[in-house]
Ligand SMILES: C[S@@+](CC[C@H](N)C(=O)[O-])C[C@H]1O[C@@H](n2cnc3c(N)ncnc32)[C@H](O)[C@@H]1O
C-alpha cells in the first residue's frame with residue numbers, strides 16, 4: 001500500500017485545483033512487491049475505470065514496463081496477469097505524492113497516504 | 124422443495140433481510156410459506172433446489188440449522204396426519220437407515236418422559252434402522268414452539284404441552300456461518316478499539332452488502348476496520364478511509380488494521396487505507412464500488428466531525444495562520460487540521476448522496492442509523508433518500524429507549540451522477556417539516572431521551 005489501483009483513483013482535491021490534478025507524481029517512493037490473490041472478475045470490473053496512460057506511466061516510473069501503451073480491447077490471461085501485478089502487487093510504503101498542477105504534497109507513511117486537506121484548502 | 128429454517132435466538136429483525144440478501148447474492152428466490160413471521164424462531168420456505176438450502180445454512184449468520192420439512196401443525200393430530208401424507212419423502216429411510224430423534228422446544232423445556240412419548244407417537248413411520256445417538260445416518264427432529272412468557276416465573280415444566288405450533292423434519296445441515304462469530308470475536312483480534320463493532324453484527328452487515336469474491340467494497344468511516352474483516356473474509360476487496368489515520372494505524376507497524384487482517388489471512392484483500400475527510404474526498408470518479416459498508420460516527424463514542432472551523436478566523440488571524448502553515452516547523456508535523464461538528468442528519472443525507480455517486484448500479488449502501496425508539500417514524504428514512512436509491516432492508520437492534528437501524532439501500536439507477544458537493548446545511552433551520560428521530564442524536568443520548576418540551 002499505496003497500490004497503483006488506489007493511486008489511479010486519487011486526484012488532488014485542494015481548493016481550486018480542478019484540472020491537470022491527476023495523476024499524482026511519486027517522489028522518494030519506497031516500493032515493496034507483495035504477492036496478492038488474483039481475481040479476474042475484480043480486474044474486469046475495474047478495467048473500465050482505469051486511466052490507462054496514468055497507470056502505464058506510473059508503473060514505468062516505478063520500474064515496471066509490462067503493460068502495453070494502449071489499453072487493449074481484448075483481454076487475455078497474459079495481459080490480466082500483468083495488470084494484476086501492476087494494480088495489486090506494487091506497494092508504495094513511504095514517500096510523497098505530488099500534484100502536477102499545484103504541487104501540493106500528500107505524504108505516505110507506513111503505506112497510508114494522508115489525503116487530508118487543511119481547513120483553508122477546502123472548496 | 125420445502126424446508127424448515129431454525130433461527131438462532133438473536134437479532135430477529137435481521138432474519139428476513141439476511142435470508143433475502145444471501146438468496147439475491149446466489150441468484151435464487153425464496154418462497155415463504157404461510158405467514159412468515161420473523162419474530163418466530165421457525166420459518167418454513169420453499170426453494171427450487173437443495174443446494175439453495177445448503178447455501179442458506181452455510182452463509183446466514185442467524186440460521187442455526189436447516190431441516191427438510193415433513194410437517195407442521197398446531198396439534199400432534201395435525202402433525203401426524205401431514206407426516207403420513209408426506210410419506211413419499213421419508214419412506215426411503217424405512218429399511219435400514221440409522222437415526223436419532225430429537226424432541227425440543229422453544230421457550231420451554233419438555234420433561235424427558237414426555238419427550239419419549241412424542242418419539243413413540245411417530246412409531247407408525249416404522250423405521251427399521253437402528254437408533255444411533257452419536258453417528259446416525261439421519262437426524263429427525265420435532266419442535267414445539269411456546270409463547271415467550273417473558274418475566275413471569277413458573278415451575279420448570281409448567282405449561283408443558285401448551286405449545287402454539289409444531290414442526291417436524293429431517294436435518295439437512297447445521298448452520299455453519301455462526302461459528303464465524305467466534306472467529307471474528309473482537310476480544311481475540313490483534314487490533315481493535317472502543318469503536319469496534321461486535322462480530323455478529325459486522326457479519327450481518329457483510330451479508331447485507333452481498334460481499335463475495337471479486338467485489339470492491341468501501342468503508343469511509345473505517346476506524347479499526349470491523350466491517351472490513353468479514354467482508355474480506357467473504358472474498359471482497361476492501362478499501363477503507365478515515366478522517367483520523369490513528370484509528371486505522373494504532374501503535375506500531377504494520378498498521379493495526381493490517382495486523383488484524385493478517386490474523387484472518389485476508390490482508391491481501393485490504394486494498395488500501397487512506398486518511399481523508401469523506402466530505403472532501405480525493406477519489407477522481409464514481410461508479411467504483413459494489414458496496415459501501417460502514418458504521419458512521421453518531422457521536423456517542425466517536426463524534427462526527429469534518430474539516431473546518433466552528434468559527435471563521437478574522438482576516439488578520441487567518442493571515443498569520445497561513446504564514447505559519449506555509450513555513451511549517453518540524454515539531455508541528457503531522458498537521459492535524461481543525462474540525463467542526465457534523466450533525467448526524469446531515470451526515471446521513473451526505474452519505475446517501477455520496478454512495479449514489481460512488482456505487483456501481485445495483486450496488487448497496489449498508490450502514491447503521493441510531494434512533495430514538497419512541498420518536499422513530501418511517502419518514503426518517505425516506506427523508507434522506509434521493510432519486511435512484513431504494514431501501515431494501517431496515518432492521519432494528521433495540522436497546523430500549525434508543526436503538527439502531529441497519530439500513531440497506533440499493534442503487535437502482537444507471538445514471539452516473541456528478542460528484543455531489545456536500546455543503547454545510549443548517550439542520551436546525553431545516554426547510555423540511557419533519558424532524559427525524561436521529562437528528563441531534565448525541566444530545567438526545569446524553570439527555571437520556573427525556574421528553575423534550577418545546
Ligand atoms: C463509529 S466509528 C467507526 C468504527 C469502525 N467501524 C471500527 O471498527 O472501529 C466512526 C469513525 O469515523 C471517523 N470519522 C468521523 N468523521 C469523519 C469524516 N468526516 N470523514 C471520515 N471519517 C470520519 C472517526 O474517526 C471514526 O473512526
Ligand SMILES: [Zn+2]
Pocket residue numbers: 012013014017021099100101102103104
Ligand atoms: Zn493540486
